[in-house]
Amino acid sequence: MTKESLPIEVFDLFDRYVHSQISRREFLDKASKYAVGTMTAAAMLDFLSPKYSTAQQVRRGDPRLTEEYVTYPSTEGAGTMRALLCIPEGITTTLPGIVVVHENRGLNPHIEDVCRRAALAGFIGLAPDALTPLGGYPGTDDEGRELQRQRERGEMLEDFIAGYQYLKEHAQCTGRVGVVGFCFGGWISNMMAVRIPELGAAVPFYGGQPDADLVPQIQAPLLLHFAEQDRRVNAGWPAYEAALKEHNKEYTSYIYEGLQHGFHNDTTPRFDPEGAKLAWERTVAFFNEHLREQH
Numbered sequence: 001m002t003k004e005s006l007p008i009e010v011f012d013l014f015d016r017y018v019h020s021q022i023s024r025r026e027f028l029d030k031a032s033k034y035a036v037g038t039m040t041a042a043a044m045l046d047f048l049s050p051k052y053s054t055a056q057q058v059r060r061g062d063p064r065l066t067e068e069y070v071t072y073p074s075t076e077g078a079g080t081m082r083a084l085l086c087i088p089e090g091i092t093t094t095l096p097g098i099v100v101v102h103e104n105r106g107l108n109p110h111i112e113d114v115c116r117r118a119a120l121a122g123f124i125g126l127a128p129d130a131l132t133p134l135g136g137y138p139g140t141d142d143e144g145r146e147l148q149r150q151r152e153r154g155e156m157l158e159d160f161i162a163g164y165q166y167l168k169e170h171a172q173c174t175g176r177v178g179v180v181g182f183c184f185g186g187w188i189s190n191m192m193a194v195r196i197p198e199l200g201a202a203v204p205f206y207g208g209q210p211d212a213d214l215v216p217q218i219q220a221p222l223l224l225h226f227a228e229q230d231r232r233v234n235a236g237w238p239a240y241e242a243a244l245k246e247h248n249k250e251y252t253s254y255i256y257e258g259l260q261h262g263f264h265n266d267t268t269p270r271f272d273p274e275g276a277k278l279a280w281e282r283t284v285a286f287f288n289e290h291l292r293e294q295h
Contacts (some may be wrong), residue, residue, distance in 0.1 A: 003269040006044065008229065010034050011270065014048045015232060015261050019104060019183075020145055050141060050267040052109040057266065058116035064089050065119050070126075072166035077158035082136060083128035084112050086119035087172060096200065096291035097167040097177040099192075100127040101160055101185030105144030106137035110267050111182070118180070121284045123291070124173050128163040130156045148184075160188050161195055176200045176291045178220075180283060181207060182264065186233075193220045201290040203283050206233045206261050209240035215247050222251040223286040225279045230261035254282070 010031055017027040024045075031041035060067070067086045074081045084107065088095070098118045102111040107129035118125035129136050134147045148156075160179070168177045178201035181189035186207015193202040194210050199220040206227055222244070226234055234255075244251050256263060256279065260270040264279055 005039070006047075006269075007034050010044055011048075011229070011260055012231070014045070015230075017045075018141070018145070019232070020149060024142070048269055050108070050110065050265070052267050054267075056109060056113045058113055058120060060112070060116075062116060062120075065116055067116065067119075070166075072162060074159045074162035077155045077162060078130075078133040080132065081128050081159050081162065082132045083107075083126050083163060083166075084115050085170075086115050086125040086127075088119055088122060091172065094172055094174045095122060095124050096287070097124040097126060097170065097173045098287060098291075099160060099163050099167060099177065099179040099181075100125055101179060101181030101188045102127065102130070103182050104148050104184040105141040106131035106148060108137055108141060108144060110265055111185075114180075114182075117280070121287075123287065124167065124170060126163055126167045128160055130159055132159075157188060157191050157195070161192060164192060164196060164199070174291075174293065176293075178202060178287050178291050180287075181205065183207065183233075183262070190222075193218045193222060196220070201287055203286060205264055205279070206230050208233060209236040212239055212243040215240070215243040215249065218244075218247075218249050221286075221290055222249070222253075223283065224251060224253040225264075225283075226253065226255045227259040227261050227263050227275075228255050228257050229259060233261060252286075254279070 013030050016022045028041040031044050065086050066089050070085045071082050100115040115125040115127035131147050168175050179189045179192050180203040182205045186204035189202045189204040190210050194214045194217045197219045202220045203223045205225045256275045259272050259275045262270040263272040264276045
């Protein structure tokens, strides 16, 4: 089975499944319409699901990094939050920071990997786990989604805002901090730009948009990544872009032709190597431009 062998309708069903719009049973029932031979609905679901053990770029314990799990206060959110903190090994100066925000399933191995990548790019990375008050990421994405649905979205936003404050005040941080997030984390990134006037930069990957009446509050420059085939998220982009233009906000957007929601996640077949590489290079360059001292 290859991703080219699957019809776009199966990807759409999978997107609805992983965003809790349909159940596992509904996915299997609806996907069975497209089953051919050994390509059963169950096989398609397994094929599309993340394979964390085989697809990490920067593994835990990389000698180029110092990493640890830390806790920080979130008085308006969970009370106490747990996060992965990654710092380049042997640094002798302060560095800007990046808050890395997970999808709708808690701090899974892929997002920890992205946090390490941010550190290897010369930043201090902080990846909070919104599932902290529920025991943390439970080990599977299905369980993670179930847990995250139990939390209120606005409260989780407060947890990541508190993470920004923790990172900004870290002894090895310059105080210049940006945010990058994926899917749910993309929405969080957009909303942190709304809520934090001093945010250095925000990079939402295929993230939901804030209401247009909140756009005037945005002060941070935005870099927005979208997948052309992501009809669900893209539906809200024209109105958001119109509001950004109306209020003269600084933004750059890219729509990656032919790609699926989640194209940056290299643990699933929706991953596109070229698109992901380009988007990450653009992300690092954007953070370098807006978070380094010369800006």
